[in-house]
Amino acid sequence: MDDIRIKEVGSFHIGGRKATLAGLPKYQAQIAQNAPPREVDPNGEFWVEQMYAQYIKLAEPKSKYPILFWHGGGLTGACWETTPDGREGWQMYFLRQGYDVYVSDAVERGRASWARYPEIFATEPVFRPYEQAWELFRLGKKYHSDPDKREVFAGVRFPTNLFDKLMMQAVPRWSSNNAATQRAYDEYVEKAGPCIIIVHSQGGAFAAQAAINNPDKVKALVFIEPTGAPAAKKEDLRKIAHIPHLYLWGDYLDQSPYWSTRPEAAATSYYLGVDKYRRALEVEGVDVTWFVLPETGIYGNTHAIYQDSNSNEIASAVDSWLTEKGLK
Amino acid sequence: MDDIRIKEVGSFHIGGRKATLAGLPKYQAQIAQNAPPREVDPNGEFWVEQMYAQYIKLAEPKSKYPILFWHGGGLTGACWETTPDGREGWQMYFLRQGYDVYVSDAVERGRASWARYPEIFATEPVFRPYEQAWELFRLGKKYHSDPDKREVFAGVRFPTNLFDKLMMQAVPRWSSNNAATQRAYDEYVEKAGPCIIIVHSQGGAFAAQAAINNPDKVKALVFIEPTGAPAAKKEDLRKIAHIPHLYLWGDYLDQSPYWSTRPEAAATSYYLGVDKYRRALEVEGVDVTWFVLPETGIYGNTHAIYQDSNSNEIASAVDSWLTEKGLK
Numbered sequence: 001m002d003d004i005r006i007k008e009v010g011s012f013h014i015g016g017r018k019a020t021l022a023g024l025p026k027y028q029a030q031i032a033q034n035a036p037p038r039e040v041d042p043n044g045e046f047w048v049e050q051m052y053a054q055y056i057k058l059a060e061p062k063s064k065y066p067i068l069f070w071h072g073g074g075l076t077g078a079c080w081e082t083t084p085d086g087r088e089g090w091q092m093y094f095l096r097q098g099y100d101v102y103v104s105d106a107v108e109r110g111r112a113s114w115a116r117y118p119e120i121f122a123t124e125p126v127f128r129p130y131e132q133a134w135e136l137f138r139l140g141k142k143y144h145s146d147p148d149k150r151e152v153f154a155g156v157r158f159p160t161n162l163f164d165k166l167m168m169q170a171v172p173r174w175s176s177n178n179a180a181t182q183r184a185y186d187e188y189v190e191k192a193g194p195c196i197i198i199v200h201s202q203g204g205a206f207a208a209q210a211a212i213n214n215p216d217k218v219k220a221l222v223f224i225e226p227t228g229a230p231a232a233k234k235e236d237l238r239k240i241a242h243i244p245h246l247y248l249w250g251d252y253l254d255q256s257p258y259w260s261t262r263p264e265a266a267a268t269s270y271y272l273g274v275d276k277y278r279r280a281l282e283v284e285g286v287d288v289t290w291f292v293l294p295e296t297g298i299y300g301n302t303h304a305i306y307q308d309s310n311s312n313e314i315a316s317a318v319d320s321w322l323t324e325k326g327l328k
Numbered sequence: 329m330d331d332i333r334i335k336e337v338g339s340f341h342i343g344g345r346k347a348t349l350a351g352l353p354k355y356q357a358q359i360a361q362n363a364p365p366r367e368v369d370p371n372g373e374f375w376v377e378q379m380y381a382q383y384i385k386l387a388e389p390k391s392k393y394p395i396l397f398w399h400g401g402g403l404t405g406a407c408w409e410t411t412p413d414g415r416e417g418w419q420m421y422f423l424r425q426g427y428d429v430y431v432s433d434a435v436e437r438g439r440a441s442w443a444r445y446p447e448i449f450a451t452e453p454v455f456r457p458y459e460q461a462w463e464l465f466r467l468g469k470k471y472h473s474d475p476d477k478r479e480v481f482a483g484v485r486f487p488t489n490l491f492d493k494l495m496m497q498a499v500p501r502w503s504s505n506n507a508a509t510q511r512a513y514d515e516y517v518e519k520a521g522p523c524i525i526i527v528h529s530q531g532g533a534f535a536a537q538a539a540i541n542n543p544d545k546v547k548a549l550v551f552i553e554p555t556g557a558p559a560a561k562k563e564d565l566r567k568i569a570h571i572p573h574l575y576l577w578g579d580y581l582d583q584s585p586y587w588s589t590r591p592e593a594a595a596t597s598y599y600l601g602v603d604k605y606r607r608a609l610e611v612e613g614v615d616v617t618w619f620v621l622p623e624t625g626i627y628g629n630t631h632a633i634y635q636d637s638n639s640n641e642i643a644s645a646v647d648s649w650l651t652e653k654g655l656k
Binding site for chain 1: 336344369372401416444457530555
């Protein structure tokens with residue numbers, strides 16, 4: 001493939017606040033390897049609730065705006081880089097198409113760091129096991145520790161033999177940091193300036209809210225199977241009436257209680273919650289593209305559409321949509 | 329500045345193992361925002377003790393080997409990117425000088441993820457407060473919450489008014505993961521192939537051991553104020569006799585019990601521990617360059633030499649040293 005010409009690679013942390021801990025007991029611990037033990041005082045000041053973003057700026061971008069990639073729950077920005085089967089991820093794909101790219105780690109994830117609980121973060125973190133990820137990502141019907149005994153969906157486009165590679169990307173998450181995460185994302189959008197957001201899963205609700213909070217900065221929203229949407233009022237939705245929305249949904253939706261499109265799944269289905277938000281957007285005249293891949297003849301996609309074997313094909317469709325909307 | 333031509337940006341996770349948890353109670357939690365609550369089962373399989381690395385490969389590298397940047401304790405690979413005062417960090421500096429670069433997050437840090445404790449990681453994590461970082465990084469004599477009341481070292485080259493930016497990079501660490509961290513680093517060196525390692529602080533002992541474990545892969549070691557060294561036997565040191573070692577030390581060493589060069593500080597000084605290792609290396613004929621910056625007229629450097637205001641000047645000296653050693 002062709003080389004790409006880069007102006008700069010860099011990163012920053014943004015958002016958060018200073019927190020102070022006091023009254024916790026001191027103790028002795030050997031912190032550095034083969035070094036003298038020393039007293040550890042857990043009290044003091046800490047920066048908390050910040051997030052991290054890395055940018056790669058092209059020498060000559062073709063798009064009007066950079067793309068900000070926002071990961072989903074239990075993941076970090078690493079999910080947008082090399083795919084589990086070793087191909088270039090969406091970060092590289094969109095760089096090659098002429099977009100500057102930003103890849104971030106939300107509050108509590110990856111390089112954003114996390115804070116002591118329950119003193120600063122209110123709850124315990126949640127670690128997602130293989131079994132649950134298998135189901136949530138719709139890789140197959142039944143998970144089994146023995147790869148040979150796993151029931152894989154017919155035609156599935158995720159390299160299920162490399163499921164470990166996805167699980168190596170997994171990080172813990174908290175259920176109590178939504179407000180802090182939103183604040184940091186809002187500051188991030190302010191700093192990045194006019195931008196396109198491509199967002200996966202749990203990030204969807206944050207991105208939709210970020211657009212409401214910064215309607216002049218967010219120029220387009222591309223949602224990959226979001227798990228939720230803001231509890232937004234009509235006047236909020238009117239603020240974002242000029243922002244085109246693209247929603248991408250994979251295959252096997254009705255084989256999962258988390259994703260089922262059937263009305264009887266309303267209590268558990270993320271899909272149906274977001275579908276309701278979509279209808280509210282449309283009432284306010286928002287330009288929404290609702291792209292259920294199997295309805296257009298693209299079969300086999302999982303929740304990790306951007307890591308599936310046809311990731312470039314889907315990325316190309318997103319690039320075309322952005323071009324149609326006048327953003328490139 | 330000139331553009332740089334890139335062949336590829338990518339990343340991978342490496343190392344670690346699958347762990348299984350059982351017998352922990354299930355509970356209900358609202359995991360995704362504005363989405364239905366669901367049962368959380370903390371039991372199951374998890375990948376643990378992996379590490380993360382991102383690489384940037386040049387279209388036409390000038391050096392024979394890539395540089396692997398290894399962060400210190402309580403930090404992630406982000407420390408090598410943009411400096412706190414917004415200049416290009418060593419990642420970009422060495423890219424511009426023609427080296428392919430890898431920037432990693434060690435086991436338990438950043439995008440490497442971390443595992444539940446005490447079930448998988450044996451101990452609690454340690455969070456470094458502002459006060460301790462101020463002292464360990466040798467920014468000044470006495471820390472104070474009020475920036476105007478902080479006693480800053482005269483001529484200090486770290487932008488102390490931007491100390492928050494360093495603290496935003498801070499992540500927790502464990503004292504019980506040394507063996508797992510070393511295993512992952514060794515696998516990483518195997519995968520990266522022949523390489524130069526530039527390493528900071530806590531990473532120093534891991535890098536020195538990685539060279540002993542993979543003496544054909546590690547072509548040079550550049551230590552920035554390491555906090556420790558392997559407990560190595562003579563036969564181990566003979567294995568690495570062909571690998572040039574460069575040690576960089578900043579200013580104000582004798583004003584800190586962690587870094588003092590005075591014999592009476594032996595019980596607390598990381599410097600003296602590493603100095604002992606240096607002498608053992610020299611007995612075995614290893615080519616060691618011991619570069620105490622103020623002894624050569626370069627004053628004001630802190631523990632974060634690669635983030636200090638003269639970071640490019642020091643990077644240039646490292647580049648020259650690597651060139652002299654025939655690695656470029």
